Amino acid sequence: MDTFNQAPYPTLTIDILESISDGVFTVDDQWRISFFNRAAEMITGISRAEALGQLCSEVFKSSMCEANCALRCTLQDQTPIINKPGFIINANGEQIPISVSTAVLKDANGNVIGGAETFRDLSEVEALKNALHGQFRVGNFISYSPTMRQLFESLPAIAQSPITVLIQGDTGTGKELLARAIHEMSSRSDQPFVAVNCGALPDNLLESELFGYKKGAFTGAARDKPGRFKLAEGGTLFLDEIGEISPAFQVRLLRVLQEQQYEPLGAIRSEKSSVRIIAATHRNLQQMVANGEFRQDLYYRIHVVDLKLPSLRERKEDIPLLVDQFIRKFNQKHQRHIQGITSEALALLMAHDWPGNIRELENMIESAFVLCSGEEINPVCLKTGLSLATSQDSEEQDINRVREVAERRSIQVALERNHYNRAATADELGIHKTTLYRKMKSLGIPFPEKNGRNRIIRS
Structure with a gap:
């Protein structure tokens, strides 16, 4: 970026800076923003009126604002910085990847009066980079895994349907995140998403939590309290750990799901419910049904669409x-x-x-x-979180596992890029076709039903 030689800046210079897509701002010798162009407003979500006169560190919540400030380094050693990567936090609290270039700002006499910085929004570049590296993202979920890709591809159709969804997966796999992603992709996204952990409450508390109660329903009920069904009206109700509820409460819940109405404690009439139900559990409900621990009719009521989250x-x-x-x-x-x-x-x-x-x-x-x-x-x-052996043999084994995962990933990506043509894939990887076949077998990479020439592969 060229150094400004005049202040105030000529009209032509300002017109040019207003027309470019890169954000541009300048600071004076007190680090207060003296210029803020239109692109800077768009990228940061902060208006020029808000930014001018403020300390740049108050406007830009950046990864470089403290010890790594690019503009400070430039003003200290008079050396411009070109395309330094980093990120800022915009007005909505979102992290925006950027690249930064800096220069010293001088007046007509060559005196340093501040600094100038341009920054480029790299969000689209990052999205393209993710796509090229085979990443798949839905909401806060991000993955390389082909299993997760299949799951992600099914979500738009599932989200647009009002049907009940059951999410199964081990504890900590992100079942609530997936439920939120389905809600946000649905036509109900502008309505509430309400979550309740069914395993954390005994029956009597769970009943009042879900259905609410009327004033005087029991000692201490001094006023009406809406339940989670009411709070989620028009939106999505997420019933986490549904496998933990008692058989008695399963009967009550089944009736609500069938009739789409419920009775708050102490009420004299039922209330209609228009919520989408997403349930989740880490337990094997099918086995619980076989053992008589979970009602079969309730299982089939919530098991309309079954999504399984793989463990890490x-x-x-x-x-x-x-x-x-x-x-x-x-x-x-x-x-x-x-x-x-x-x-x-x-x-x-x-x-x-x-x-x-x-x-x-x-x-x-x-x-x-x-x-x-x-x-x-x-x-x-x-070390405090991992109970792993630290012997040399163990470390070598760990590194071998990392190498194995990396090799599996590189082969999978090459196969997809070459439409599962093994000859072309082997050529790209610089190995013989038989070597590729052996590696796929040893690494557990499945063979597609058809190869790159659309012929059926027979084992």
């Missing part, structure tokens, strides 16, 4: 992706500037079995933020 140990190729996502999240939350994770620390994460799934991984990364004093998460930051 079934999609370990997503761990590096999830770690990057959590690092960005906790950099924002804790005002840190962690740049990434070392290969040794990642190897430890890849070797862990993750009984707590994604929730456990997220908690571990946040814990590492507390323990990590450098710019990267290293094995020392993770």
